[in-house]
Amino acid sequence: MIRHIFMSLAAAVVVAGGAWVPAAAADDGFIVVQSTTSTENSGLFGRILPIFEEKSGIDVRVVAVGTGQAIKNAARGDGDVLFVHAKPAEERFVENGHGVARHDVMYNDFVIVGPPGDPAGVKGMEDAVAALTRIAEAEASFASRGDDSGTNKAEMRLWNQAGIDARAESGSWYRETGSGMGATLNTGTAMGAYIMTDRATWIAFGNKGDYEIMVEGDPKLFNQYGIILVNPEKHPNVKAEMGQQFVDWILSEEGQAAIAAYEVDGQQLFFPNAEG
Amino acid sequence: MCEALRDTPMPPTPVAAPASPVLVSAAGLCFDAGGKRLIDDLDIRIREGRCSVIMGANGAGKSLLLRLMHGLLTPSAGEIRWRGRPMDRAARRAQAMVFQRPVMLRRSVLANLRFALSVRGLRAGDRDSRIFEALRRARLEDMAHRPARVLSGGEQQRLAVVRALACDPELLFLDEPTASLDPSSAQAVEDLIAHARARGVTVVMITHDPAQARRLGEDLHFVHSGQVVESGPVQAVLDHPRSEAAQAWLDGRLFVAPGQSTPT
Amino acid sequence: MGDFWGTMAEAISLILQWDTDLIGIIALSLRVTLTAVAIACVIGLPLGAVVGAFRIPGRTLVTVVLNALMGLPPVVVGLIVYLMLSASGPLGPLQLLYTPTAMIIAQTILVTPIVAALTKQVVEDLHGEYAEQFASLGVGRIDRVLALLWDARYSLLTVALAGFGRAVAEVGAVLIVGGNINHVTRVMTTTIALETSKGNLQLALALGIVLLVLAFCVNAAVMAVRASAVRAAYV
Numbered sequence: 001m002i003r004h005i006f007m008s009l010a011a012a013v014v015v016a017g018g019a020w021v022p023a024a025a026a027d028d029g030f031i032v033v034q035s036t037t038s039t040e041n042s043g044l045f046g047r048i049l050p051i052f053e054e055k056s057g058i059d060v061r062v063v064a065v066g067t068g069q070a071i072k073n074a075a076r077g078d079g080d081v082l083f084v085h086a087k088p089a090e091e092r093f094v095e096n097g098h099g100v101a102r103h104d105v106m107y108n109d110f111v112i113v114g115p116p117g118d119p120a121g122v123k124g125m126e127d128a129v130a131a132l133t134r135i136a137e138a139e140a141s142f143a144s145r146g147d148d149s150g151t152n153k154a155e156m157r158l159w160n161q162a163g164i165d166a167r168a169e170s171g172s173w174y175r176e177t178g179s180g181m182g183a184t185l186n187t188g189t190a191m192g193a194y195i196m197t198d199r200a201t202w203i204a205f206g207n208k209g210d211y212e213i214m215v216e217g218d219p220k221l222f223n224q225y226g227i228i229l230v231n232p233e234k235h236p237n238v239k240a241e242m243g244q245q246f247v248d249w250i251l252s253e254e255g256q257a258a259i260a261a262y263e264v265d266g267q268q269l270f271f272p273n274a275e276g
Numbered sequence: 277m278c279e280a281l282r283d284t285p286m287p288p289t290p291v292a293a294p295a296s297p298v299l300v301s302a303a304g305l306c307f308d309a310g311g312k313r314l315i316d317d318l319d320i321r322i323r324e325g326r327c328s329v330i331m332g333a334n335g336a337g338k339s340l341l342l343r344l345m346h347g348l349l350t351p352s353a354g355e356i357r358w359r360g361r362p363m364d365r366a367a368r369r370a371q372a373m374v375f376q377r378p379v380m381l382r383r384s385v386l387a388n389l390r391f392a393l394s395v396r397g398l399r400a401g402d403r404d405s406r407i408f409e410a411l412r413r414a415r416l417e418d419m420a421h422r423p424a425r426v427l428s429g430g431e432q433q434r435l436a437v438v439r440a441l442a443c444d445p446e447l448l449f450l451d452e453p454t455a456s457l458d459p460s461s462a463q464a465v466e467d468l469i470a471h472a473r474a475r476g477v478t479v480v481m482i483t484h485d486p487a488q489a490r491r492l493g494e495d496l497h498f499v500h501s502g503q504v505v506e507s508g509p510v511q512a513v514l515d516h517p518r519s520e521a522a523q524a525w526l527d528g529r530l531f532v533a534p535g536q537s538t539p540t
Numbered sequence: 541m542g543d544f545w546g547t548m549a550e551a552i553s554l555i556l557q558w559d560t561d562l563i564g565i566i567a568l569s570l571r572v573t574l575t576a577v578a579i580a581c582v583i584g585l586p587l588g589a590v591v592g593a594f595r596i597p598g599r600t601l602v603t604v605v606l607n608a609l610m611g612l613p614p615v616v617v618g619l620i621v622y623l624m625l626s627a628s629g630p631l632g633p634l635q636l637l638y639t640p641t642a643m644i645i646a647q648t649i650l651v652t653p654i655v656a657a658l659t660k661q662v663v664e665d666l667h668g669e670y671a672e673q674f675a676s677l678g679v680g681r682i683d684r685v686l687a688l689l690w691d692a693r694y695s696l697l698t699v700a701l702a703g704f705g706r707a708v709a710e711v712g713a714v715l716i717v718g719g720n721i722n723h724v725t726r727v728m729t730t731t732i733a734l735e736t737s738k739g740n741l742q743l744a745l746a747l748g749i750v751l752l753v754l755a756f757c758v759n760a761a762v763m764a765v766r767a768s769a770v771r772a773a774y775v
Contacts (some may be wrong), residue, residue, distance in 0.1 A: 032638055032719070032721075037737065041734070041737060041738045046722075061638060061719070061721040061722075061724050062721060062722065063638060063719035063720070063721060064720065073626075076626045076627055076628040076629075077626070077627030077628050077632070078626050078627050078628075078637055078638075179737075180737050181737070182736065182737025182738050182739060183736070183737045185739060186736065186737070186739060204738065205738065205739040206738055206739035206740040206741070207739030207740075207741055208739070235627055235628075237627050237632065237633075237635065343672075346676060347675075348672055348675050348676065365678075368678060369678055371676075372676065372677075373676045375672065375673070375676075379669060379670060379672070379673040381670070381687065381691050382691040382692075382772075382773070382774040382775075383690075383691065383774075391687065392677055394683075395677050395678060395679050395680075395683060396677075396678075423772035423773055423774060425772070425773035425774070426772060426773050443677070
């Protein structure tokens with residue numbers, strides 16, 4: 001009787017476990033897009049992907065991580081399309097043969113948000129570099145993602161231009177959370193720190209508290225998104241045809257219009273700028 | 277095999293000849309544990325078809341001796357022999373043992389017996405009729421489907437004896453089988469032992485009760501400080517002990533031989 | 541505190557709205573976790589029983605390794621499984637990355653050491669009680685392991701429960717190997733992490749409450765079974 005029970009238990013497990021394998025292998029009508037938290041968390045994909053899926057019959061599976069991690073995952077071949085926002089890193093990705101070609105898709109901008117008390121007195125500034133310099137001088141808390149994401153890379157470029165080695169202050173007024181945008185916003189607002197975030201995530205973020213946008217409008221805060229088909233010659237498992245279909249649709253008039261149409265609280269989050 | 281559990285007349289009147297052959301023997305048997313010699317150059321001979329009683333003070337080494345003979349422990353020196361030959365697997369299978377505290381599996385009474393019989397390679401079909409017969413004899417048939425561990429101490433001990441006998445042994449070891457039982461439970465266990473004896477099962481039993489030894493036993497081996505100091509017919513040893521240790525024990529005195537430490 | 545209770549109240553109203561997405565997420569969580577726990581039991585129960593019952597060579601080493609593996613951080617397991625299943629990894633051709641199967645594999649690796657180590661302890665104790673009786677009856681090795689596992693069944697249920705608790709609450713490993721893909725690999729914990737990062741604390745908390753209730757129900761069921769076993773002196 002005992003043997004019986006163990007045997008049937010084992011059989012049940014094999015059946016239950018095995019059930020996934022055919023399911024995963026048989027249903028090939030999907031692609032994996034390595035993308036960033038800002039596109040997923042802002043709700044953009046939730047709005048535009050169903051339109052594409054409806055039209056093409058291709059299921060788009062989004063893995064939303066930081067840009068740095070997304071690029072590394074894609075470089076290992078774990079994904080068919082890369083949709084991120086760190087132009088220099090994206091160009092390197094293509095140069096190294098991991099991607100077929102890079103295309104501009106859309107942009108939005110970064111903003112620096114802060115507590116209403118504005119301890120560094122940066123409210124209303126347009127010059128992002130000057131604002132960061134003032135925050136550093138005041139040694140006001142600043143929460144950075146510190147995760148090599150697109151936003152983090154952009155932030156580091158600004159510190160460089162200000163001639164400030166912010167990371168040297170890490171642990172004092174400069175706080176690196178080492179996590180995604182949302183987690184950093186949660187942490188930063190709780191500690192009363194300034195935070196640089198992309199506008200889309202900020203608008204869609206649900207836990208703003210009494211935080212406000214302090215700095216915006218600097219051309220240096222421009223945030224460009226790009227899309228790349230992962231190179232099937234380098235990674236044979238890439239579903240090149242379906243991936244290309246998705247890239248083409250994003251860059252098409254219909255895709256671009258869908259991006260432009262996405263609004264939260266009446267505000268447009270992303271501005272399409274693919275080369276027609 | 278079924279023959280063994282069939283009803284036979286009770287009580288038994290053992291008629292084994294004085295010269296019945298030796299079933300189990302040990303010579304120069306030693307057992308050490310924790311740097312102490314607990315069984316010390318012990319000699320013993322168990323005769324086939326008889327009931328041998330082992331007596332002695334607490335800590336004398338009675339239970340160790342039983343376990344050594346049953347093969348649960350390996351001697352440090354000396355050898356246990358079965359019909360004059362070294363003990364082998366088949367010889368072990370011809371033995372069963374009932375421990376002082378019965379060990380019941382966490383299952384029903386029935387399942388406990390089925391387990392023991394399946395270990396002995398009995399097919400399911402043959403098992404149950406034998407099991408119920410044995411349970412009836414032990415007056416446990418109403419409890420067949422109850423969890424074994426909720427039975428009273430006396431019932432569990434009866435079940436332990438039934439389980440041991442169900443294995444159809446040639447030799448049955450009993451380690452103080454009635455030590456913690458009330459008189460009626462003890463009587464029920466004794467009835468089962470008597471029944472086994474009547475079937476020709478050789479019995480080796482530890483007891484502290486001289487009256488029980490007289491009721492059930494034929495041969496008596498008195499153990500003191502890891503040695504058998506006296507062997508003989510029960511009646512003779514109990515009435516006229518020759519060894520000082522047995523004399524002292526029967527008188528209720530603590531005996532410490534010259535140069536020995538107190539037995540623990 | 542007012543803020544906390546406000547969040548709580550909203551969370552409960554969100555649970556009451558109960559939509560199909562939420563049901564899908566809960567169902568996937570249970571499927572992944574229960575499958576992983578079942579596989580972990582099939583591996584871990586016999587392994588733990590053998591180590592617990594027999595003086596096999598290397599027994600201490602196995603015990604130390606199992607105990608150490610019990611504390612394995614889920615993220616590390618996730619990373620290892622990711623590297624194995626990645627298109628560039630040795631198991632890449634299986635194309636299991638970002639599927640529920642990958643999550644099951646990761647959780648199985650997390651849970652098996654727990655099941656094995658706790659089983660070892662339970663079986664060792666029980667064997668201490670049964671060893672002489674088994675030796676007297678002449679029970680063979682395989683029968684011994686099976687009998688010990690069967691007789692420890694109610695304690696082992698608690699062992700499986702410990703594994704379930706670790707797996708169902710785990711987020712690090714399934715996030716990495718599953719990718720938290722909507723409708724495909726999104727489970728309760730990754731959803732909670734996602735909603736927290738979106739700042740939707742009410743929704744995250746609501747899901748946390750659902751998870752808690754779920755864990756409570758599973759625990760209560762096991763305890764009820766155990767209680768009846770205690771009455772039969774089977775524990």
